[in-house]
Amino acid sequence: MNHLFDQIRDRMPEPAKPFMDVFGRGVLSYGDMLADTARLANALVEAGVEPGDRVAARVAKSPEAILLYLGCVRAGAAFLPLNTGYTLSELGYFFGDAEPRLIVCDPEMAKDIRSVAPTTTVETLDAAGQGSLTRRAAQLSPDFADAARGPDDLAAILYTSGTTGRSKGAMLTHENLASNARTLVDYWRFTGEDVLIHALPVFHTHGLFVATNTILFAAASMIYLPRFDADQILAAMPRATSLMGVPTFYVRLLQQPGLTRETAAHMRLFVSGSAPLLADTHAAWRERTGHAILERYGMTETNMNTSNPYDGERVAGTVGFPLPDVALRVTDPETGAPLADGEIGMIEVKGPNVFAGYWRMPEKTRAEFRDDGFFITGDLGRIDDRGYVSIVGRGKDLVISGGFNVYPKEVESEIDQIDGVVESAVIGLPHPDFGEAVTAVVVRETGVDLEEADVCAPLAERLARYKQPKRVIFVDELPRNTMGKVQKNLLRDRLADLYAASAS
Numbered sequence: 480m481n482h483l484f485d486q487i488r489d490r491m492p493e494p495a496k497p498f499m500d501v502f503g504r505g506v507l508s509y510g511d512m513l514a515d516t517a518r519l520a521n522a523l524v525e526a527g528v529e530p531g532d533r534v535a536a537r538v539a540k541s542p543e544a545i546l547l548y549l550g551c552v553r554a555g556a557a558f559l560p561l562n563t564g565y566t567l568s569e570l571g572y573f574f575g576d577a578e579p580r581l582i583v584c585d586p587e588m589a590k591d592i593r594s595v596a597p598t599t600t601v602e603t604l605d606a607a608g609q610g611s612l613t614r615r616a617a618q619l620s621p622d623f624a625d626a627a628r629g630p631d632d633l634a635a636i637l638y639t640s641g642t643t644g645r646s647k648g649a650m651l652t653h654e655n656l657a658s659n660a661r662t663l664v665d666y667w668r669f670t671g672e673d674v675l676i677h678a679l680p681v682f683h684t685h686g687l688f689v690a691t692n693t694i695l696f697a698a699a700s701m702i703y704l705p706r707f708d709a710d711q712i713l714a715a716m717p718r719a720t721s722l723m724g725v726p727t728f729y730v731r732l733l734q735q736p737g738l739t740r741e742t743a744a745h746m747r748l749f750v751s752g753s754a755p756l757l758a759d760t761h762a763a764w765r766e767r768t769g770h771a772i773l774e775r776y777g778m779t780e781t782n783m784n785t786s787n788p789y790d791g792e793r794v795a796g797t798v799g800f801p802l803p804d805v806a807l808r809v810t811d812p813e814t815g816a817p818l819a820d821g822e823i824g825m826i827e828v829k830g831p832n833v834f835a836g837y838w839r840m841p842e843k844t845r846a847e848f849r850d851d852g853f854f855i856t857g858d859l860g861r862i863d864d865r866g867y868v869s870i871v872g873r874g875k876d877l878v879i880s881g882g883f884n885v886y887p888k889e890v891e892s893e894i895d896q897i898d899g900v901v902e903s904a905v906i907g908l909p910h911p912d913f914g915e916a917v918t919a920v921v922v923r924e925t926g927v928d929l930e931e932a933d934v935c936a937p938l939a940e941r942l943a944r945y946k947q948p949k950r951v952i953f954v955d956e957l958p959r960n961t962m963g964k965v966q967k968n969l970l971r972d973r974l975a976d977l978y979a980a981s982a983s
């Protein structure tokens with residue numbers, strides 16, 4: 480038995496049903512998916528891949544990238560997708576750490592990749608799905624006897640974004656992925672009638688697992704776009720039922736006059752995750768389309784942990800309730816003691832969704848699990864009296880100023896309410912007196928003449944003095960990674976000397 484692929488196969492619709500409607504290329508049916516993943520699995524075996532081996536993929540988004548993931552699962556290998564933004568030296572680190580049996584990359588990268596992984600077999604795959612790998616696979620049988628894999632065997636290794644220190648390889652098992660897919664299909668009511676607009680990258684858990692596995696487990700279909708493109712998404716909506724996006728998708732779609740109730744009339748579900756959705760975006764979306772965006776929370780290591788309800792109230796600024804098979808608690812970050820509802824602390828989770836540990840890092844793995852098996856997420860949050868979970872930020876983003884803890888999210892929420900502010904990021908910067916100084920980085924609406932004092936004055940009435948920013952810096956936009964997360968580490972680096980300079 481092959482734990483993950485058997486469950487996909489058991490749920491498969493008739494072979495002619497579309498699996499992916501690929502922009503610019505036509506339809507790939509479930510029958511095609513089965514035959515093509517068998518061919519790819521045969522090609523992997525021919526390249527020497529054995530069960531338990533890693534197969535790294537640094538490829539553009541194409542349907543074949545998804546088929547390669549499934550081919551790896553069938554061949555019993557762990558799929559290792561790599562962000563296309565990584566530099567060659569970063570790639571060299573991943574190859575050295577994961578020791579893949581095979582690397583699949585864009586043809587134009589092949590020479591460079593061979594230079595950092597000289598002893599590893601390299602095959603190519605381009606954005607159009609062409610390359611040495613597909614040429615090889617095309618010669619091979621459309622049948623494949625899936626490798627025997629149990630629930631605890633590895634299906635994938637995903638390196639975390641690594642905003643501090645070296646990035647770590649999160650080991651995801653067949654059951655981690657399968658359990659989350661089953662749960663999300665139920666919770667979000669996916670059926671064979673659904674058509675998902677897929678515009679996310681496929682090297683990250685959101686586009687690769689949340690979107691793709693949910694569709695496969697529901698025997699549904701997707702409209703597969705190479706990247707986010709507002710016009711293409713709007714054009715797809717009348718044929719689709721659902722969209723999974725990062726918050727930036729929704730912000731950008733709202734800038735389109737073409738986004739109306741009529742355009743969204745055929746849609747039943749808009750999901751947002753990977754970064755916090757502003758309450759303003761939630762409200763604006765509801766007003767424009769009549770739909771309440773459903774926000775959920777997950778991470779590479781855990782798959783999805785919480786979600787706003789399908790039927791109940793979707794509360795902006797919260798990530799909803801723990802999913803049915805996920806246990807979630809909030810604890811004192813220092814002692815690990817559980818905190819009362821309403822108090823801010825470390826979010827810890829446990830369930831079949833939680834990964835098996837960091838690849839070849841037993842110490843780091845041990846440090847991030849409690850003795851009773853809960854994983855320490857690194858996210859700070861609270862649970863309100865109705866059970867809704869809110870995230871107040873990453874633990875490492877906590878600012879400690881003059882010995883007081885300041886939660887950036889609380890200050891950001893106040894700043895974001897000031898007229899003329901689009902959004903803000905609050906960070907702690909080294910300060911000679913306070914240790915760290917609360918600092919606000921603010922994006923103004925275009926044409927609005929907002930000064931530092933205009934931001935500070937209203938905060939003085941709403942926030943304790945130690946939470947008020949010592950300085951406000953205006954920028955045109957906040958730096959974000961491909962998943963829409965604000966890169967506070969870049970802001971901290973850029974502004975590191977702000978107070979040193981003023982003290983001298």
Ligand code: AMP
Pocket residue numbers: 639640684751752753754755756774775776777778779780798856858870872873962
């Ligand atoms: P990644 O492993 O790249 O998916 O990043 C996971 C992190 O993204 C989590 O630990 C959270 O800090 C953040 N995140 C994901 N979803 C949300 C959300 N809905 N609201 C706030 N933060 C989120």
